[in-house]
Amino acid sequence: MTATEPLSGSPAPAAPGRTLNLTLRVWRQAGPDAPGAFEDYDAPGISVDMSFLEMLDVVNERLVEQSREPITFDHDCREGICGTCSLMINGRPHGPQRGTATCQLHMRKFADGDTIVIEPWRAEAFPVVRDLAVDRGAFDRIVEAGGYITVNSGSAPDANLIPIPKSVADAAFDAAACIGCGACVAACPNGAAQLFTSAKLAHLNLLPQGQAERYKRTEAMVDTMEELFGSCTNHGECEAACPKEIPIDFIALLNKDYLRAKLKNRRYLSRKP
């Protein structure tokens, strides 16, 4: 495996047109209840300018040529924003490049002769659907429990009615940048979803518009999260794996708001902000 390089650094540029000969060790599993196993595939002649998923496209094309079933993996926008792609690459969610989703990882980050181990997200709350694709519906359940600000279409006041300090809007944005890919859960030894949940909570709880439902939201989302996912024991692996580099500071906010939610008498909330 190559060294991990931060994006802002200056990695030694790979010569354009260079190709790699790789071995892929890929998790294959025919269905949710079928047993799974690793299979090895030779992947010669992979251009360093390919993205990781384009490399898999090429491998799949070759498999189809040989009448072997292609590898199933989730992907869509290939711009690092939709959160559909996943993949444990050499034991790390989204692979070796920090702050980068699998679809934006390029083969220049690997070396000739590498063996790359590719697995699905491993977490109890994300059952394998097939091969490398998993079901992340548990994230949707958390949002459905309270990850919103209730406002009927057409009933909103003028957008500039409530000024929001830029620093607050920026902090809310940092949290809202979460793409819901599930890397945080996959990275966590406990399969906990604290980083995902805290990001959504921080996004909404920091904004003035989100105050009315703040404690109800916090309690509902955290309780749903606890039902579906493991518990947080402060490993911090989630932050390191997050392709959007969402900080674990938000987990502190989650804990604080959850505690307050349990203590507050919500009928009298407006007396003490």
Next chain:
Amino acid sequence: MSDITLDAKVPDGDIQTLWDEHKFNMKLVNPANKRKYEIIVVGTGLAGASAAATLAQLGYNVSAFTFHDSPRRAHSIAAQGGINAAKNYHGDGDSVHRLFYDTVKGGDFRSREANVYRLAQVSNSIIDQCAAQGVPFAREYGGLLDNRSFGGAQVSRTFYARGQTGQQLLLGAYQALAEQVGLGKVKLYNRCEFLDVVQVDGRAAGIVTRDLLTGEVQSHAAHAVVLATGGYSNAFFLSTNAMACNVSAAWRAHRRGALFANPCYTQIHPTCIPSSDEFQSKLTLMSESLRNDGRVWVPTKAGDPRGPDQIPESERDYFLERKYPSFGNLVPRDVASRNIKAQVDSGKGVGPLRNGAYLDFAESIKRLSPQVVEERYGNLFDMYERITDENPYKQPMRIFPAPHYTMGGLWVDYHLETTIPGLYAIGEANFADQGANRLGASALMQGLADGYFILPYTIGDGLAPLLNKPLADTNHPAFKAAEAEVTDRYRGYLATNGTRSVDWFHRELGHIVWDNCGMERSRPGLEKALSEIPALYQEFKTDLRVLGDDRSLNQSLERAGRVDDFFQLAELMCRDALEREESCGGHFRVEHQTEEGEALRDDENFAYVAAWEWTGPDTPAELHKEHLDFKHVHLAQRSYK
């Protein structure tokens, strides 16, 4: 010959009060009766999620379908730049009328005035709605909302959320939808693909879907069906669309009687990362907002081997600034794209494959500081560096146009209803508002306008007369026949047992469409495409290889169905482009251009919407025309000089 007459159902009256009056005149469904209706919404992007959430808030029972694993994945999420609204928060002379005017002009006078006016009117409510939902729009230090200007406009009316506006707006709509799912008002079907619309007694009565995990083909009945299924840029194979974007829902509705309008109106976005090799699976867009601070140039000398830092100012051609002094780098997308292509075609392209132009930030970095540039575009610069391994703070970006958005789509009337009663189309899936070219930051506006503020009103007018009408029975022969057809079609792909993969066919089809029906179209090129596409399609039918079965997740099988529909659409795109003997917006016929190489419209003969009727797999589609009247905007040659 069919007896279809296209009635846009635009009410009479003053355009400024038309929508308000019409809202009053439409039939209402009283709140207690709304729960007696079932509505199906297909697609959960900006248009679909906002419509499903709003309809559920109103009290209707909604079923929402997405082929993604979660509604939040829809491709609206990738929109970067922003969303327009006529708020005039900056006091620079904006107004509903100006936004309306700019949008009609930007669309090269091929959109329906009344629809565009309504769009401009509701634009302000969208910003209010989204801010209330917690969409973290960019703000100034005083806490109020920030704006920037975008291509084709001379006012600052674009609201944005860093370079992730689409993501934040979609999350707002997704959260509103999730709330309704949690409340039990919306039943969500994920990883479930729409494959056909079913009519009973001349009205859309439901849909047939395929569960992508189990392959199960199922029927769902409803009183109305809404398609919010996006655009068809992936007909070009390489585009900025997500891998799964497809035309199938619109196309299958078309085959059942919904007219397909202006298929040749496709938008090529000027600022995308040039492709680097043949294995490329998609192209990545760099937001149009970059043109606010980036300067587009090529070397004056063709084939100049020097790097950008070695080329002195005097040997650079800032061709957009030179040709269009008043709009400069901010000319509309179609104009910018064609000019970049012309430079590359003349041998002045840059980069290892000489297939791009520079987009240079050196001057802005000097003028504004690297911090300000980072704040505005940091995530885009990072993305560029990840893909190209080049640092845009230090050397200019390389850009080239790529297919990005499709203005054509299902024909809809003022109510957003297709020619199949009870079937509606919203967002990019319909054709109405963008004309022949879409201005930047108006796709998000249209998707949310349709979903939050237009369809929820107009659909009531269609539903009111159906009060207490029972749902169609999904055992009705029409449902059973559609189910059987779908099952047979997918088994057919598996049984073909040929030698070529789905992706191979898609790539080959994309080459034909891009070469002949892309940025420039000509009669010989289109005629060539019209002979090559059917030949390749024939091969697809006999030589396709799809492995696996139809009872489990099979991504090749999903794609086979989509590529099948792209073949049929591609032919219609070329037919439409051939019939339209003029140039307008994104449709550029080389035979019709001014001496300076600008698009030359023919308003006398082509000021109409071309709406195509499916007549069967072996007979050519039939053209119907909706004449476009321009009462409020003076028809003129667009000039951005």
